[in-house]
Amino acid sequence: MASRRLRLLLLGYLGVLYYRNVAGIAIETDNKNVKAEEFKEAILSCKHKFSKGSSSQRIEWKKIHSQGVSFVYYEGEFKGDLRDRAEMLNTGIRIRNVTRKDSGTYRCEISVKSEEGQRLGEATITLTVLVPPTTPVCVVPSSAVTGTVVELSCKEAEGSPPSEYQWYKNGVALLEKTGTGTARTADITYTMNKKSGTLIFNAVSKNDTGEYFCVASNGIGLPQKCSVKRMQVDDLNVSGIIAAVVIVALLMALCGLIVLCAQKKRCFSKESSSQKSSSQSTSEKDFKHTKSFVI
CATH class of the missing domain: 2.60.40.10 (Immunoglobulins)
Structure with a gap:
């Protein structure tokens, strides 16, 4: 018991000494x-x-x-x-x-x-x-079909702090949809993320046809802009699809006929070769018989 108290006192003294x-x-x-x-x-x-x-x-x-x-x-x-x-x-x-x-x-x-x-x-x-931003890389599809989901992207990797992105259509800045539900943003059919640089149309329409570009900025140096790219939105062409299907079917049928004719020609060639071989064998037999008769 005494030795235990002595150890505790010694540890306490060392602790006070270390703190000092x-x-x-x-x-x-x-x-x-x-x-x-x-x-x-x-x-x-x-x-x-x-x-x-x-x-x-x-x-x-x-x-x-x-x-x-x-x-x-x-x-x-x-x-x-x-x-x-x-x-x-x-x-x-x-x-x-x-x-x-x-x-x-x-x-x-x-x-x-x-x-x-x-x-x-x-x-x-x-x-x-x-670090000021560099020229961003923009990906804009050249064509799209109405009612489909379309995503546009904009990115640059040099800026520090990271850049924010603003999309423009026909030279006018696109509004960012907010949760306030104001009349000005109620008819917005896209989602724009200024931090990631994406612009997503959940159901693109003909009204979304236009020329798009993106600007990257982080408060350092001058903002940087990517080249303008046009996106054309059209309705689905049903008659064109039917015509394309018919043409493909005709081409497939034509290819089938060519293959069939080639196979028939090959069989005919084999038959002709067989007949020619049989005729040649008969001639050889006749020749041998004639030669024996003469002798």
Whole structure:
């Protein structure tokens, strides 16, 4: 019983000692969400204050991503792609010529040894590199049949943040249907998704015939537009389908007759060959008989 109490007292003392020797440092940052345009510079702020009795300090920067954590600044130097593009400041780091690959979450970690023991602190900053959109790729069917489901798509993959899309018909922006049920949107027969860039007609009609194009924008640079494409909507041509079926049936019948004639010709050729062979055999027999008679 006494030994158990002694162990508990020892563990409690070690816990108090650890808390005293490893304490936190107040880390401040000017901006936890840094945004910078591509090919310009970004500053990730990491400020701290130490007591006068601090004997040594260690600063590390890491990048957090889906595969884990990688070092950005370690043992007094930058690592990887930032080796020649970044520099250490008293208040953080500066990254020059940022690219879209630099976007992500960074963590500043500081460790200080002082008379009071070791002190730790960290701060997390998110860097978003802003990239203007490129020309989107639009897919618009050239023709459609009334009453069918038709989907138009628009997409570009370079913009950061991701682009939003606006569809136009004959140069006029299409309205986005809302749940308010206003008179202006009550007759809309399509569904437009500005985030995915799709424009879906659940039952396309002749009135939907026109020239369509899409514009991608994300607030960075100029909006980008795809080329204009025309969609023609027509009724189902029943007489044309019947005529096509009749023509196909006639062609199939003609092909059948050709095959049948070819087979008959082949049989006739075999019969002629057989008769010719029989006649030749009879002639040979007559020739042999005549020769024997003469002798």
